[in-house]
Amino acid sequence: MPTEYTNYVGGQWTESERGDTFDVRNPADTDEVIGTYQASTEADVEDAIETAVATQGDWAGTPGPERGRILRDTGEALAVRKDEATETLVREEGKTRSEAAGEVQRAIDIFRYYAEKSRDLGGTSKASSAPASELYTKREPLGTVGLITPWNYPIAIPAWKLAPALAAGNTVVIKPASQAPSMTRIIFECLDKAGLPSGVANLVTGSGSEVGAPLAAHDEIDGVSFTGSTSVGTAVAQSAADDLKRVQCEMGGKNPTVVMPSADIDSAVDIVGVGAFGTTGQSCTACSRAIVHEDVYDEFVEAITDYAESLEIGPGLNDPDMGPHVSRGELDSTLEYVDIARDDGATLQTGGNECTGDEYDGGFFVEPTVVTEVESEMRIAQEEVFGPVLAVVKVSDFEEAVAVANDVDYGLSASIVTQDLTEANRFVDAVEAGVAKVNEKTTGLELHVPFGGYKDSSTNTYREQGDAGLDFFTATKTVYMNY
Incomplete structure (x- = not known):
């Protein structure tokens, strides 16, 4: 019998409210069931968001180096499981072993990178026009963010959204693609092992209509980061715009x-x-x-x-x-x-x-x-x-x-x-x-420089990866200090 996996909400592995599930199969051999996952509902999304919102203040108040320590330990836990994660990725998504190993290593490197970036998250100091005063900026987390990720890079893309979101002090609810949810589940097992506080990051599996749409539209979600098709990304952006939440969509290409x-x-x-x-x-x-x-x-x-x-x-x-x-x-x-x-x-x-x-x-x-x-x-x-x-x-x-x-x-x-x-x-x-x-192929990206598209490839708001990845997940506050 295939293993049944559950959602991760409030630091606990929990079944969905309705109890329905779906099977994930090997695209090279459809007789093989890789795992059984929760077909979650809007009620499950509500629970996850409520939990994330409740813990956001404490997580934002956690010192940046401590948040970085958790990200670094997550990367190290994933490195220990690299061979296992590589084989799971191959069996679930279909990549070749070499391609899958490269993607898993990228996820490890992303967690390590943002672990260090969390140490120097700060603002800028400017010269004030008035005497006896200071003028500076500080960067604060958006709050609680929703992440919707695709199946084609099922560990790298969740990593490059999760790591900067957490580094910046946000709490998270993520919905991975139903064709390949196992890699996000492995990331969450590593986050749990690294000591991530309960409720800070939450995983809910299921369909786009049952999970993705209510996540993007929820009024307590402060930002949405989506990667996928242009048609779905456009719908996500329009839904998120109803209450002016920040949105970032990276979509198709030709x-x-x-x-x-x-x-x-x-x-x-x-x-x-x-x-x-x-x-x-x-x-x-x-x-x-x-x-x-x-x-x-x-x-x-x-x-x-x-x-x-x-x-x-x-x-x-x-x-x-x-x-x-x-x-x-x-x-x-x-x-x-x-x-x-x-x-x-x-x-x-x-x-x-x-x-x-x-x-x-x-x-x-x-x-x-x-x-x-x-x-x-x-x-x-x-x-x-x-x-x-x-x-x-x-x-x-x-x-x-x-x-x-x-x-x-x-x-x-x-x-x-x-x-x-x-x-x-x-x-x-x-x-x-x-x-x-x-003189290079169109594929392949460095993790420390911005990534994103023009025209229908992107919402053309914020880029991903590098410092740009942190820009999306933070808001800038300007402080006037007259002493």
Whole structure:
């Protein structure tokens, strides 16, 4: 029998009020149930929020170094469990073992980073215009915040929301994605082991409608941080705005890599290939468009096709090049976009099929896919696929490449492959994206610098990670001290 896991509210592991549950299955082998979780209700959300609000004052009054100590011990507890957490992530979400290990390590590093940042949370001192007076600012926690996290990075994203929220003195209620809640549960087991006071952080599992929506709309929630699709994020932001609570949403992407004639094609193929097919394309920063100069287009298409066809596909525990989709719905959506591309007149260069056979029959596997002869107005060039599908667009010059890169509703991550320094700098200046890279893949982020998008990729309010992550979770008070 699979283990049944409960919510974490008020420092206790508790069943939901209604008692309903749901199973989480291995996307590489759907016969395997990873665990059974609580299908919580709005009443469970109310209980968690009430508990968090009641403890917020005490937590805010806890010295920053002590909050940091708890975060540091959480990171160390997670480090001890790294191998276990890695295997759980692989079995639950489908990442390859190497990808999962990297993500778990990132979560460990995030807790360690914010443990130290909690020591220097403070304000600024300014010169006053009046004599015998001081003028300074201080940073205070927002209060109680709601966090809603996705399935595609099920430990890194909860970590980079939880750690700065707690470091800043907020109390928290978090709802992880139902496809992959185990990693957030492991974080909470580590927080508990580190001695986090009861009620400071609370975990409630369940659906978006039953848990996420009431969490975002609740009038005692002071801020909401969401990562997920643009459609859901827009609804979350609109709901949160009803009572003017602070909101931060990081959402979809349609990320380009521009390949110019000066590029080394082998390097360009590696950069695009890893960005497009790593994590099965299930990343908001995945490269879904290769915008290639006509002088190197044919050479690039031949090489990226060979790259895609060389990838080993299989269960993540075997550490292949690419694992399965997380669900049947995600797989079907990817296959549908391949059909849409062909119907719109694009050419299916390679891939585009569900993988079948003994190794694949129990899971949601798809071939890495390259689509060529793509025009920028086609849906395959405009809409987020969230699968291992690369659309290749031919352009005649740098200006057209930048225009095509910007010709979408999204603006999350973008890169260029070039040996021309002028092109590199012009691209950084002109591209409409929150992350711009030169001779690097669109995926992969440093934890100590801001992350976020432009246009429909973000609410364009506050960035995540680094000092920017703390900015969202704090309010600034200006103090006039006349002595």
